[in-house]
Structure formats: structure tokens, C-alpha cells
Ligand SMILES: Nc1ncnc2c1ncn2[C@@H]1O[C@H](COP(=O)(O)OP(=O)(O)OP(=O)(O)O)[C@@H](O)[C@H]1O
């Protein structure tokens with residue numbers, strides 16, 4: 001059931017976000033007053049041409065990149081908090097507890113096996129013991145069809161396998177917010193579909209808010225909300241005209 005049928009208060013709000021890179025002659029505004037609301041239980045797709053600011057917006061919303069102005073309000077223990085007013089330590093704690101991020105370039109640790117990439121996330125901050133962390137890591141790797149790759153390090157994995165490990169790592173904590181930057185770019189359609197279905201389940205069944213950046217129009221039937229970003233301007237598009 002699309003989450004929009006049971007509209008609730010937003011769990012994450014980006015309000016009038018502005019982000020500029022460079023200075024002097026190279027100064028360029030990448031986000032022009034972008035506002036976006038994410039709701040619990042919604043899978044949101046963000047599309048737009050290369051260089052339009054998609055990764056920048058994900059980084060700002062997830063607490064990785066500070067905007068020049070504007071606010072990011074995220075639900076934490078039942079109230080909305082301004083992510084960029086937290087201390088760096090509080091922001092780190094918020095990100096650890098509540099957010100999962102799939103980076104465009106995967107960002108896996110070269111020295112760790114697939115299983116260890118997930119275990120480290122679960123054990124970080126002392127939240128889970130070793131046995132439970134291993135069990136949860138294996139369960140998530142299985143869901144992504146990686147059961148044969150558990151003991152491999154990134155250099156021994158294909159591009160698509162690395163991408164699936166990165167997705168497993170972002171989802172294994174059951175975070176409230178998931179930011180996925182082109183999570184299916186290296187996958188064939190069978191695996192791409194598996195991934196978007198997993199993301200949809202995380203949204204619909206666990207009430208997570210999930211923001212996915214993609215260039216793949218085949219994802220449109222799976223999502224609840226669709227935004228287009230162009231030259232730093234964000235526009236919500238109807239899912240009726242899917243292109
Ligand atoms: N650290 C940086 N310093 C300077 N300019 C940057 C930096 N990061 C991004 N940019 C510029 O900001 C613009 C938006 O970049 P961004 O990575 O957000 O685009 P994108 O929509 O994710 O593109 P793609 O689809 O190619 O991943 C681009 O013109 C890029 O060159």
C-alpha cells in the first residue's frame with residue numbers, strides 16, 4: 001500500500017537548503033533553496049541529470065555535508081531536531097543510530113570481508129554482541145544473494161557484488177532513514193529489482209523513510225514519491241507520467 005494513503009507528519013525535513021561550492025570565479029550554487037519532506041513509510045525517488053546536485057542533497061540531508069543556509073530537521077526519539085545545530089559528536093551519534101547511507105562509490109573498507117563490513121556497523125557503539133551481529137549480518141547478506149561472498153574482501157568482489165554489500169551495510173541496522181545514491185547502477189535488472197524491493201519493504205514494513213537517487217526509470221513503479229532535481233532546483237513530479 002502506498003504510504004501516501006496514511007499521511008503522517010514528516011520524519012525528516014530539508015527546508016530552504018542552499019549549498020555553494022568554491023569561491024571567487026569558481027563559485028557555483030549547487031542547491032538553490034531546496035525543500036523536501038520525507039515521511040515514515042515512504043520510498044522516495046530522486047532523479048535528475050548528472051551534476052544537478054543529487055549527491056550533494058543526500059549528503060546535506062544525511063548530516064554529512066553542512067549547507068550554507070537552511071535547515072535539516074530529523075526525528076530523533078519522537079521530536080524533530082535540527083541536525084546542523086547538533087554538536088559534531090551528537091550528529092555522529094544521530095547518524096550512527098538512525099541513518100544508513102549507500103555511497104555512489106560504495107566506500108567499503110578494503111581490509112574487511114563482506115561479513116565484517118556489516119558486523120562492524122552492528123557492533124559499533126556497543127549496540128550488539130558478536131553472535132547476534134554475525135547472525136544479522138549473514139541474514140542480510142543472504143537477502144541480497146551474497147551468501148557465497150561473505151568471506152571475500154572488496155578487491156575480490158565484482159562491482160555489482162560490492163554494491164550489494166554496501167546496500168546490505170546500510171540496511172542491516174534497520175535505520176529510520178536510508179539514503180541510497182544510485183544503489184542499482186552496477187546491477188542487472190534481476191538484482192536491481194531485488195534491491196528496490198528490499199528498500200520498499202524497509203519503508204512499508206518498518207516505516208523507514210528512504211531516499212533513492214537513480215537514473216533508472218524502471219524503478220518508478222516501485223516508489224511512492226518522485227522528485228526531479230535540475231540545476232539545483234527541486235520539483236515534485238506526478239507518478240502518473242512516469243517519464
Ligand atoms: N566538493 C566539491 N567541490 C566543488 N564542486 C563540487 C563538489 N562536489 C560536487 N561539486 C559540483 O556540484 C555539482 C553537483 O554535484 P553532485 O555530485 O551533487 O551531482 P549529482 O547530481 O550527484 O551528479 P551525478 O549524477 O553525476 O552523480 C557538480 O557540478 C559538481 O561538479
Ligand SMILES: [Mg+2]
Nearest residue numbers: 054055104181
Ligand atoms: Mg551523484
